[in-house]
Amino acid sequence: MTSVDMIEITDEVKEDVIRWRRYLHQNPELSFQEEQTAQFVYDTLKSFGNLELSRPTKTSVMARLIGDQPGKVLAIRADMDALPIEEENTFEFVSKNPGVMHACGHDGHTAMLLGTAKILTQMKDRIKGEVRFFFQHGEELFPGGGSEMVAAGVMEGVDFVIGAHLWSPLAKGKVGIKYGAMMASPDTFYITVKGKGGHAALPHQTVDSIAVAAQVVTNLQYIVSRNTDPLEPLVITVGKFVGGTTHNVIPGSVEIQGTVRSFDKKLRESVPALMERVIKGITEAHGATYDFRFDFGYAPVINHEEVTRVLEETVLEAFGEDTLELIPANMGGEDFSAFQQAAPGAFFYVGAGNAEKGITYPHHHARFTIDEDALKIGVKMFVNSTLKFLK
Ligand code: NI
16 A cells, blocks of 8 residues: 555644534534534634635535645535534533534534644645535434535535544544445334224224224334345334323324335335335224325435545554444434435544543433544544545
8 A cells, every 4th residue: 555644633733623622512503503603614714714615505614725736626524513402411611502412423523624624724735626625504404404505516526525423332543434335314204093083982983093003003014024125224113103192082193203214225215105005004904094204314325435445545544454443334314425416425434432431422312422532533534535535
């Protein structure tokens, strides 16, 4: 392997990134409402100089660093939104916005990309081509900010796109690389089972929506276990089941909601019909009726082979073999996939968990946090892979 000179992250940048992350952590904003966050990012980028700044949508920011020499265009994406969670952490920079929390690490993503931009703007003379920095809004809420930014034209002329997630299940010091399918498509369904309400002691005069809906839930499980290829991953989960008001009344209807996760396009597209066949058959068998809606969510994150290889080589050259973790896919979703629809791209994980420091809570938990030492690793990955992509 031919190793280019690796750029090290200075203490100055490391401290900047931690400071920015703490500011963002203290001032979280919900998806599509990232107004102060976007302004903070814009102002910080402006202070670096050498960048062409724009606002592709109301709460997103794009920065273009055009190198002194011609070449390819690399885009790097970070997401900026927080979640509707009441923070339970006790450190000094906890959320100042009640009920809103950076519980997924997007504060760290934004800070890492700012740090990357700061370093690369100082190396303009060494940049061949262009680096485009995407500070994306609304990752956590479908239809997602990614597709809005793509629709606004940010991917025009982009040759490769990369992005990262700080990942607490992975230990700090590790970088997780995955070739091919990495994260699933998160689709959503809504079912109403409609029976006929009445007295709980006179079930024969009713159509019991609870009994029928329970059968629907049970039989939906057979799609995964009996109707689809066991070697092709599929999850069907009912996450909400609501019906009835009290012990002696049979309710007229039951509401069911859930999620479907998959990677394969054909399988994914076959699921709504398979589900409806079950729902229709069960409700008809018992004299009930139904409403059914299936919403396709984000595309799956499928990493491009060549782009992934550059990331893997960056891990090996910048950190060494001990840092590289070839990770399995998971059934979570990520709207980074929106950018991958427009250019070859790859996503990777920056290990952010640390059991010794008690940093073990999962993403989206009220006590989630990251090991801030991971931020420097993310910046080093972005900076050095950029130089490899634009070599
Ligand atoms: Ni996230």
